[in-house]
Amino acid sequence: MNNVYFAKKLLEISEMKNKTRKLSIKKVKEKLKKRINKFRRYRFYVNGRVLDVGTGSGIDLLALFSISPKIEVVGVDISKKALKFARDILPKDETHLVQADVTSLPFIKETFSAVNVSYMLHHHPPKLLRRIIGNLTAILRQNGIMLINEPSVESEADALREEIYTLKYDLKNYLKVRRKASSTDTQSHLYSLVSIFDYDTMYPSLLKQILLENDLKIEHFEIITEKFDREEAKKLIATIKMQIKRSDIPNYEKVYLLDKSNALDEKLKLIDPAGDQSIVFKVKKTTRTLKERK
Ligand SMILES: C[S@@+](CC[C@H](N)C(=O)[O-])C[C@H]1O[C@@H](n2cnc3c(N)ncnc32)[C@H](O)[C@@H]1O
Incomplete structure (x- = not known):
């Protein structure tokens, strides 16, 4: 794995620690209705063993418990602080929380009947995105469902042009500053400041392509635009x-x-x-997915 990835992940973990410090059960409960509505809207009625990757405060798992009470859930996050928060708000007996990096998950094949991913994939470059979706497909059972909700660019065409030109100009500036950034601490902050290292938004076409590469059947796709x-x-x-x-x-x-x-x-x-834009993919692992993976 690349050192830039590690440096950026460490910064993300410390940001998550600060964010979690400011969270309260009251704040999470205020947002709960919206998450419950999301699962109802996409008919994500699950049973058996369910995995939530990048679980954060555990809000999606709490919402899932309220509409599908007979589930056993596993929440994975890289942030210990976030998991500690999730531990306090989720039912104890049916919840397992695991601190792990989603790029190498500690589960055997076909363990879960459903997987939920919310606002986590966009933190990863395409190479790792491919690995993550591949791993999630492998641990999903036959006919298992995966629901993905990620922030998205408003216009892929505008975003791509912007990305190419920003890379050109910011790379030039970065090369000048890089020579002066002596400590590793300054260096890792540069990774989060300079846009050439960013993977902050998801291109729907790219995610769709990766889902299809894994032979997942796309049952539903939607673009959601929030009110500003x-x-x-x-x-x-x-x-x-x-x-x-x-x-x-x-x-x-x-x-x-x-x-x-x-x-x-x-x-x-x-x-x-414009309001924030996000995308939802609901995909299914079919018999075809299984055959081709064997
Ligand atoms: C924006 S938060 C979303 C939290 C939650 N899913 C939600 O929708 O409210 C992203 C979460 O993903 C976690 N995360 C980011 N990269 C990760 C990785 N490689 N492995 C595991 N967790 C990761 C972060 O620690 C954080 O809790």
Whole structure:
């Protein structure tokens, strides 16, 4: 496995630790209804042994228990802190929580009747994405169902053009800065700052291609566009301004960044921003999938 992957994963784990610290059972329960509706909408009524990869706070497992009470679940996450939170909100006897990297899962073939993946795949480059989907297909039983919900780019065409040109310009800048980043700590932060190392959004066509390579039958595909929350955006910009003002960066940098934040306020008055977009794939492991894998 690549060292950049490890450095980025370590940063992700520490970000997840901070996020989990701010979580409360009340906050999770507020979002629970939406998750229950998601499973109902996609008729993800499961039984037997169910796996949730990148389980985070355990919210999806909690939602699954409320619509399919007779299940035994396994939640996998790389973050110990997230699993500790999930442990506190999930039924003890029927839940197994495992700390592992999803790129090498510790389960034998055909263990699960269903697999749920929510907002986890997009953190991985295509090579690992192929490995993850391959592993998940292997541990799914015949006729098993997998539900995948991931953030998506709004326009694949725009995103691809942007990615190519950003790579060109950011690579040039990165090569200049790289020579000066001596400590490994600075270096790993560069991995999260500089967009050339990002895999933050999912291209639906690429995910579809990988699912088909694994002979999974696509039963349902949907693009979901959320409504943009203007009030939240206004609050966010106000918080950013506060952070800039309180920071210890030089005054001229503060002025520059505050101007930029003020411009965001101005644009927000003129433009209706697009809401977040996500995709849902519901796939099935068929007899054909099995035959070709043997
Ligand atoms: C954005 S959160 C989503 C959590 C949850 N599935 C949800 O929908 O609320 C992504 C989760 O995936 C976990 N994760 C990311 N990469 C992982 C990996 N390679 N192996 C296991 N867990 C991973 C993170 O620790 C985090 O808890």
